[in-house]
Amino acid sequence: MAKVKKEKTLTTAQQLGSIIKTSRDIMRKDKGLSGDLDRLPQLTWLMFLKFLDDMELLREEEATLSGERFKPVIEAPYRWRDWAIKEDGLTGDDLINFITKDEAMRPDGTMGMGLIAYLRSLRGENGGNRRDVVSNVFSGITNRMESGYLLREVINKINGIHFASSEELHTLGFLYESMLREMRDAAGDSGEFYTPRPVIQFIVTVxxxxxxxxxxxxxxxxxxxxxxxxxxxxxxxxxxxxxxxxxxxxxxxxxxxxxxxxxxxxxxxxxxxxxxxxxxNSLDVKVTEIGDKDRVDIILTNPPFGGEEEVGIKNNFPGDMQTSETALLFLQLIMRKLKRPSTTSKGGRAAVVVPNGTLFGDGVAARIKEELVKDYNLHTIVRLPNGVFAPYTPIQTNLLFFDRSGPTKEIWYYELPLPEGRKNYTKTQPMQFEEFMTCIEWWGNRVENEFAWKVSAEQIIKNNFNLDLKNPQKKEELEHLSPEALVKSILEKEKRIAELMNEIQIKLSEKP
Known part of the structure; x- marks a missing residue:
């Protein structure tokens, strides 16, 4: 009896993943795109327009059913359905000209503004609607593809993504995250490390x-x-x-x-x-001029660290608080952007990812931490394990939690351990949200244990605002290190020395 060959059924995720991969493969043939950093934005703005049109179609149907008037964000003939949906539609030079020229032949056969020029010109009636979003998004967009025929192939592939389907929208979210992760490799040199999702989930939860x-x-x-x-x-x-x-x-x-x-x-x-x-650049504001109308309830962020800011940005900060270190400037901005306490509120609160250097830094760093401890309530520091941001940086990171409810009385430390049997995180074995569960349970019922300890503000002041305090429960462990553990300890100390040398280099570069 002959065997019946079963056709492989692709899941929605596999289908969408295949569409995105094929689109990027097509782009690799275009001479105008030199690498992934060119292909990613090209694919993203095309998907953005397809997504927006699918959402508009849904809204139009809803308005029709309810008898309401519908005003689209993008008018014909610039909607995706007008110029992109037909597989045998605009292509070659006609397509490139329509997208890139200030004035071109449009899909309806009339002369008018080119696509990107039109999108940049959009304005909301009263400001604050999707027209302004589209205009802002396309203010810096340029088409980098030279071949209109290859661009047509990409567009036809994107047409296979139906954003109106709730299942595909949900699945695309996961695929979209994979595209965002690819940006990490390119961002590492500028001190920007995209925060792992489990860290974000933990911060938002607590x-x-x-x-x-x-x-x-x-x-x-x-x-x-x-x-x-x-x-x-x-x-x-x-x-x-x-x-x-x-x-x-x-x-x-x-x-x-x-x-x-x-x-x-x-x-x-x-x-x-x-x-x-x-x-x-959010740092491009005089911090001394930030008023109550500019302040917010909550700030959650992982500002760039290791980067340097230009003189014009540094001058936005008080003379004795000026530094080229981006992380320290952002920390000052965050402190001043939190709402002041009132009769109905304890004031704003923040959670900030900072490198180890911020904790032990002196000079400007110490003065910033002095203000943080004396004028704000720095109530918790969560020390993350090594490798959380691997493979993009080996720098150890910490989470600072503070608010404006009053001066700091004591700081709780929580040292998050690596999972049992693990020596580090890797790209293929990253941190998981479940590893935070013990800390989340501890958060509302704080007691000292092998991972948690507290330090008084007086101790921090006597320590010249050095916040890089080690877990006191680990003091005895150093006396009985195995050869393997001793090697590991030496390597960690070498990393620490490298961090200190980096801090020294930054300070030397700041001197006139």
Whole structure:
């Protein structure tokens, strides 16, 4: 009896993954795209337009059923369905000209603005709607593909993604995250390390945002903290009013155009109507001029560290607090952006990822920490294990949790251990959210144990604001190190020395 060959059925994720991979393979043939950093934004802005049109179609149907008038964000003939949906539609030079020229022949046979020029010209009637989002997104977009025929192939592949399907939207979220992870490799040199999702989930969980509180990430990158905060708050929504409140609760800032494009799409993909993301360097503001109207309830962020800022940015900070170290400037900005306490509120609160150097740094770093301890409540420092950001950086990182409820009385430390049997995290074996569960349980019922200890503010002041304090429970362990553990200890000390040398180099570069 002949065997019947079963056809392999692809899952939605596999189908979408295949579409995205094939699109990028097609782009590799185009001479105008030199590498993945060119192909990723090209693919992303095309997907953005397809996604937006699918959402518009859904809204138009809903408006028709309810008898309401529908005003699209993008008018004909610039909608995706007008110029991209037909497989045998615009192609070659006609397609390239329509997309890139200020004036070109449009798909309807008339002369008018080119696609990108039109998208940049969009303006909301009263500001603050999706037209402004689209205009901001495309203010820095250029088409890098030279072949209109290859571009048509990419567009035809993207047409296989149906954003109107809730299943495909959900699946695309996972695929989209894989695209965002690819940016880490390119970002490492500038001190930008995209935060692992488990770290973000933990921070949002213990910070516990409430409906009505405004959450800000001034260095939002592709939006990890903002998306997680939005999803967390969305679960608390019980009616239309709650959802309207949520739409105005998420804010961010991002200086680089590609992450700015990605965070917009990321938030729209997760349900935000109008992402309130400011394009530009959040440090480009006089911190002494920040007023109450500029302050927010919650700041969650992983600012770039290891990078250096130009003189113009440093001059936005008080003379004795000026430094080129990006992380220290962001820490000052965050402190001043938190709401002051009032009769109805204890003030704003923040959770910030910082490198080890911030904890033990002196000079400007010590002065910033003095203000943090004396004027803010630095209540918790979570020390993350080595390799959390592997393979992008070996630098050890910490999570600072503080608020404006008053001066610091004591600081709780929690040293998160590596999973049993593990020596480090890797790209293939990253940190998991479950590893935070013990710390989450401890958070609301704090007692000293093998991982947790507390230090008084007086001790920190006597220690010249050095926050790099070791777990006292581990003192005895050093007396009985095995040869393997001794080697590991030496290597860790060498890493620490390298961090100190980096700090010294930064200070020397600041001297006139």
């Amino acid at each position: 910070t516990d945002p409430k409906l009505g509180e405004v959450v800000l990430d001034p260095a939002c990158g592709t939006g990890g903290f903002l998306v997680e905060a939005y999803s967390y708050l969305e679960q608390k929504c019980k009616n239309v009013q709650d959802r309207e409140l949520l739409q105005n609760s998420i804010m961010g800032g991002e200086a680089k155009h590609l992450p700015y494009l990605l965070v917009q799409m990321n938030l729209l993909l997760h349900g935000m109507e109008y992402p309130r993301i400011v394009k530009g």
